[in-house]
Amino acid sequence: MASGVKDLLGQTEMLTQLVAAARREHLHHCYIFEGPPQVGKHTAALRLAMAAACAWEGDEVPCGVCTSCRQIQRGVHPDVILIEPDPERKSRTISVDQVREVIRVVRLHRFSARWRTVIFDPADGLMPQAANALLKTLEEPPPGTGFILVTSRVSALLPTVRSRSQRVRFRAVPEDTLTAWLVARGVEATSAARLSRLSMGCPGKALALADGGLAELDKARDQLLNVLSEGPTELFDYAETLSQAKDARGALDRTLDALEGLLRDAALVASSRGDRLLNADRPELVAAWAANLWPTGLDRLQREINHTRERQQVNVNNRLLVEALLARVATELGSARRVGRSG
Numbered sequence: 001m002a003s004g005v006k007d008l009l010g011q012t013e014m015l016t017q018l019v020a021a022a023r024r025e026h027l028h029h030c031y032i033f034e035g036p037p038q039v040g041k042h043t044a045a046l047r048l049a050m051a052a053a054c055a056w057e058g059d060e061v062p063c064g065v066c067t068s069c070r071q072i073q074r075g076v077h078p079d080v081i082l083i084e085p086d087p088e089r090k091s092r093t094i095s096v097d098q099v100r101e102v103i104r105v106v107r108l109h110r111f112s113a114r115w116r117t118v119i120f121d122p123a124d125g126l127m128p129q130a131a132n133a134l135l136k137t138l139e140e141p142p143p144g145t146g147f148i149l150v151t152s153r154v155s156a157l158l159p160t161v162r163s164r165s166q167r168v169r170f171r172a173v174p175e176d177t178l179t180a181w182l183v184a185r186g187v188e189a190t191s192a193a194r195l196s197r198l199s200m201g202c203p204g205k206a207l208a209l210a211d212g213g214l215a216e217l218d219k220a221r222d223q224l225l226n227v228l229s230e231g232p233t234e235l236f237d238y239a240e241t242l243s244q245a246k247d248a249r250g251a252l253d254r255t256l257d258a259l260e261g262l263l264r265d266a267a268l269v270a271s272s273r274g275d276r277l278l279n280a281d282r283p284e285l286v287a288a289w290a291a292n293l294w295p296t297g298l299d300r301l302q303r304e305i306n307h308t309r310e311r312q313q314v315n316v317n318n319r320l321l322v323e324a325l326l327a328r329v330a331t332e333l334g335s336a337r338r339v340g341r342s343g
């Protein structure tokens with residue numbers, strides 16, 4: 001398994017600095033790893049935890065072979081604590097009980113590591129009461145303990161949490177770099193180019209798409225377009241179906257991704273930059289969206305998508321969310337068409 005930082009695409013330089021700080025035992029007590037979903041923040045957080053705990057005395061850390069490194073890779077290291085949303089709950093939130101347990105544990109002696117790392121992912125899942133409970137510990141952590149807050153929505157963190165942390169920004173990987181990386185992993189060149197475009201420079205997303213996700217995304221897009229071409233009844237039925245799906249969250253994410261892809265393409269076509277479309281197989285449709293929505297309709301719908309993603313995080317009723325969004329898309333397309341015709 002890869003262990004160093006050189007394979008962490010696009011983030012190597014920043015991580016090399018953090019790993020060097022870990023070796024000098026100069027890590028900040030709280031980092032925020034922020035950036036788009038699946039860009040590599042979680043992998044980087046684990047890699048930094050490995051570097052901080054690695055037993056190897058040489059330069060190339062984390063070594064990936066010492067007991068510490070292997071335990072972290074297997075998710076069983078006692079001094080690397082990963083806090084994710086409580087799987088027992090339907091919501092994607094981290095509860096105050098989970099935070100209280102962390103505070104209790106970090107007050108105990110470390111087991112073996114040179115450094116104990118606590119990772120919250122996604123840190124924006126910390127409810128205000130939970131975040132408040134954590135503040136004092138973030139400010140004065142027990143010696144030898146550091147926190148990494150992983151988030152794609154840094155604005156959702158409490159200002160008091162942000163001000164106690166050092167922010168590390170992860171950026172999307174340039175398209176050509178990501179394409180070459182995918183090809184090196186055995187992905188066929190044409191697919192690699194489309195995957196790197198669709199993933200918006202996020203390697204984790206590109207790999208997920210390569211692993212069957214692409215077909216699902218295309219299916220989600222085609223269903224969405226079918227529904228939009230029909231009436232309000234079909235639209236509400238579709239919202240119901242999506243929210244009742246076995247993996248409702250994944251289904252909604254794919255629908256939002258598909259919609260975002262169409263808006264992105266429409267913007268490119270409208271500004272005469274349509275040579276790298278995500279939906280290159282539907283050029284006429286993209287051109288129609290560009291003609292109907294550019295520019296203000298695209299902005300409004302993008303805001304509506306952002307709003308939907310945020311509301312979805314706090315687990316309000318997804319059916320109502322999807323209904324509201326689809327109704328808005330249908331209205332924008334419809335009203336724009338009317339304006340287009342009368343003009």
Ligand SMILES: [Zn+2]
Nearest residue numbers: 054063066069
């Ligand atoms: Zn090691």
